[in-house]
C-alpha cells in the first residue's frame with residue numbers, strides 16, 4: 001500500500017486518464033446523503049437554535065422546547081470543537097418521538113459540513129456479509145477526517161486562448177492528431193502562453209473548460225481544475241448555476257495551497273484495491289468506484305502509519321468527527337465491548353448514542369439487565385442527556401413547522417385537534433397524520449386540511465395504544 005501526496009512522478013500521473021478535480025471528492029459524510037429518506041422527516045431542523053451564550057431562548061432553528069437537552073448538546077458541540085470530547089460519548093435518552101434523532105442531526109449541523117458525521121442505526125451491524133465489529137470499525141474510520149494541505153506549483157489564471165495544434169500523422173491512417181496545445185492564462189499580475197502536452201488538452205475538454213473560465217493546471221501532474229467562470233463574464237441573472245470568481249491574484253506561475261478533506265475510511269477503501277497511479281489523485285479517483293474489497297486490520301494500521309507521518313510533517317491535519325449510533329440498545333454485548341475498545345483508541349471520534357429504552361436486557365446476554373440496555377461500563381463513559389415529552393402547545397408548533405415544510409395548509413381548529421391527538425398518543429403519530437390528511441383533503445377537492453379530515457383519519461387509522469387495545473380485546 002502506498003500513496004504519495006507529493007506526486008513526484010509526472011509521467012505516471014499523466015497516465016492516469018482521469019485527473020480528478022479537487023471538488024470531485026464525495027463529501028466526507030457521503031454516507032449521510034444515502035440516508036436522506038430517514039433524514040427528510042427532520043428537514044425542518046436547522047441546528048440547535050442556541051444564542052451566542054449557549055442558551056436555548058425560545059424556539060429557533062426549527063427546534064421547539066427541549067431547552068435543557070439543546071443547551072447540553074450545545075456544550076458538547078463546543079467540547080467537540082475544542083477537541084476535548086474525543087473518545088467519549090453522549091447518550092441521548094427519552095421516550096419515542098421526543099426528538100433524540102433530531103438532536104443528533106442538529107449537533108451535526110452545528111458542527112458544519114467540514115466535520116465528518118457518520119450516522120448509523122444499531123441494527124445495521126447485523127449483516128450476513130460483514131462481521132458486526134467490522135461495521136462499527138468502518139463507521140469509526142469514516143468519522144475521522146483528514147485535511148490535507150499541499151503546496152503545489154500551479155499555473156493559474158483566466159483562460160484566454162486554447163488552440164490545439166494538429167499535425168499530419170504519417171503512421172496512422174486517421175490523419176491528424178493533436179501534437180500540442182497552446183493555452184493562454186491571464187492573472188492579475190500578468191499573462192502567460194503555455195505549450196502543453198495533448199493529454200492536458202484532453203483533460204481540458206473533459207472538464208468542459210472554455211475560454212473565460214478560471215482554471216489551474218498542476219505543474220507536476222498536469223491535472224486541470226476549473227475554479228469557476230471569470231467574473232468579467234458575469235451576467236445579470238439572479239438565479240444561475242454558474243459560480244463566478246475574480247481574476248486570480250499574483251503571477252500565473254506560482255505556488256498554491258490546496259486543501260482536501262477526506263476520511264480515514266476513504267483512504268482504507270481506496271487502498272484496499274490495487275491500482276495504477278500512486279499519487280493522491282489516483283487514490284481519490286478510486287474513491288468514486290464502489291466495488292467493495294476487504295479492508296484488513298493490517299491495512300488500517302498501515303494507513304494510520306502513513307497518515308501519522310503526514311501529520312508529523314505538517315502536511316495533514318486530523319479532524320475528529322462524530323459517529324451517531326441510533327437505537328443503541330439494538331447492539332449486543334460483543335459490540336459493546338468492542339465499542340469500549342474503539343473509544344479508547346488514540347484516534348477515536350466523538351460518539352453519540354440514542355435510545356428510547358429504560359431498564360432492559362443487554363442483547364446477547366441472558367441475564368444482564370442494564371439501564372437503556374447498555375452495559376454499565378459503557379454507560380460510565382457517557383454523558384447522559386434526557387429529552388422531555390412535549391406539551392400540547394409544543395406539539396402544535398412542530399406540526400405547524402412540518403406543515404410549512406411540506407407545503408400543507410391547515411384549516412381552522414386543525415392544529416388544536418391534531419395537538420390533542422398528539423398529546424393522547426405521540427407527537428410522531430400526529431406528525432404522520434399530516435400527509436394522509438392532505439390526501440383526504442385533496443380527495444374532497446380542497447387544498448386545506450380541515451377538522452373533518454382529522455376526524456375521518458381517526459376512523460381510518462389507529463394509534464398504537466388503541467390498536468393494542470383492540471387486539472387485546474379479541
Ligand SMILES: Nc1ncnc2c1ncn2[C@@H]1O[C@H](COP(=O)(O)OP(=O)(O)OP(=O)(O)O)[C@@H](O)[C@H]1O
Nearest residue numbers: 041042062063064096097098099100101102356398
Ligand atoms: N423539539 C422538537 N422540535 C421540532 N421538531 C421535533 C422536536 N422533537 C421532535 N421533533 C420532530 O418529531 C419527529 C420525531 O422525532 P425523533 O425522530 O427525533 O424522535 P426520537 O426521539 O428519535 O424517537 P425514537 O425514540 O422513536 O427514535 C421528527 O420529525 C422530529 O424532527
Ligand SMILES: [Mg+2]
Nearest residue numbers: 100101326354
Ligand atoms: Mg430516533
